[in-house]
Amino acid sequence: MRKFFQAAAVAGFLCAVLIGQARAGAGIDPKAESLLRAMAGHMQSLAAFSVTEASLVDRVFPNGQKVAYFHKTAIKAERPDKLRAEAVGDDVAATFVLHGPTLQVFDAKTKAYVALDVPPRLEAALEQAMTQLRLVGPMIDFLAADPYASMMEKVLEAVYVGPSEVGGRPCHHLALRQLTQDYELWIDAGKTPWPLRLAVTDKTRHGDPRILVEYQDWKPVSGFPAKAFAFTPPAGAVRTKVAPQPATAGRKP
Template sequence: MTNRWRNRIGMLLVSTPFLMLSATGCLAAKPTAAEPGDEIQIEPEAMTALNEMGNYLRTLKSFTVSSEMSMDEVLLSGQKILLTGTTEYSTRLPDRLRVSSKVEGLDRDNEYYYDGKSFTIYSNLDKYYATFEAPDTIGKLLDIAEDRYDVEIPLRDLFYWGTEKDRGEDVQAAYFIDTSRINGTPCKHYAFRQEDVDWQIWIEDDDTPLPLRLVITSKLEIGAPQYISTMTWNVAPQLTDSTFVFTPPEGAHKIEFAVIDDPEEESTQQ
């Protein structure tokens, strides 16, 4: 599995309604696979549910999300190794964010802080941290972090659903699968297909249409590695300013972010 794919799925990937939204095709009751010659369907109900979820997420002023995830690591031999981890999100719109992300087996235990003025990543494993001056909204932060510093924040696509970056036009097939329960909560299960990924999502069947589970399958990686996240939400948390402020612990070492594709640096080199 490439580092690029690891980074993507380590963040709850999906660039359409969710980064590159994908999900594995556990489409048992419906004609899923879309074999050559099969008719490709986009069911209006599935797209409507996705839009309603995105619109609801955009109404939230603050929330916390706890994600239990598992992901495939594909060895050179082709064997799949299952890795597990957690991501904890604390958010206050428009300019406060804190994320803790751990993946067992990948030596990843990072914390991300955004206090409205600066953004910091801290590694609990080696005690290094780096900071850069941040813009005034989470949306702008996500763009700068990726485009300038090659940093993809876990679960970032929670902020893309329901916006102009919600690339619903990339969906090639969309189906309603069935009703079910996630941790006792009634939800509706949908499956979607895109050119490079398949994905499934379970949306709470209530007036609070939250995403409760996401399954993503890469169609481009050898072995079709899969990512699964099950989410628990609190849409009325008590969050203070101190929640989002990074204070270097004793023994922590500051380093600098490496800037990628710096126009000034590129011009100088030329």
């Protein structure tokens, strides 16, 4: 027992030292900025890619308990205006297809789908869809015309946490802070700076819910066949409209 206590005390001391160092270096750490620029530049250079997201999304119940929901999403994206995402998980079975100025969303559980008129660029289209459908969008910064500018918008602090590992792959762990959200990003330390994991904590919502995403099987391509971004509602599907959503739902008082 004493041995455990001593080890815990040492670990606590080291943790306090590291936290103190991070706070002392508050601002934009040059190493973190350099790694972020390299990753963002790589994502910006891609004409098209596919990737699989494995995500955990916190939901905060009325009693204050956080409950984890797990999802898996297969994504195909092609700049400047095409995206297909097929999501399955604890509370979702949906297909999202963006092609030019139209985003169609099909919910396999209710057999309902919506078609939205959206701006003709990935970033703007997804931002509008997130607002109208109350979606979460951990991929949106990587799809921006300027991923670095998108990720650094309103960032007050960015620090290099240290080396880490995701799925057996060495990576760099970064932490970024805004007034309303905290981010952590794990970037592949190999030849290609792929984002491997992203964590987002929403400090404006009750319980500070978190989204944790691991990106698997990145595949850059020159483009996809047109049918990849075609959507035909299945037999029995019913088109519906999007109900207005209160902007402050779920926010902290």
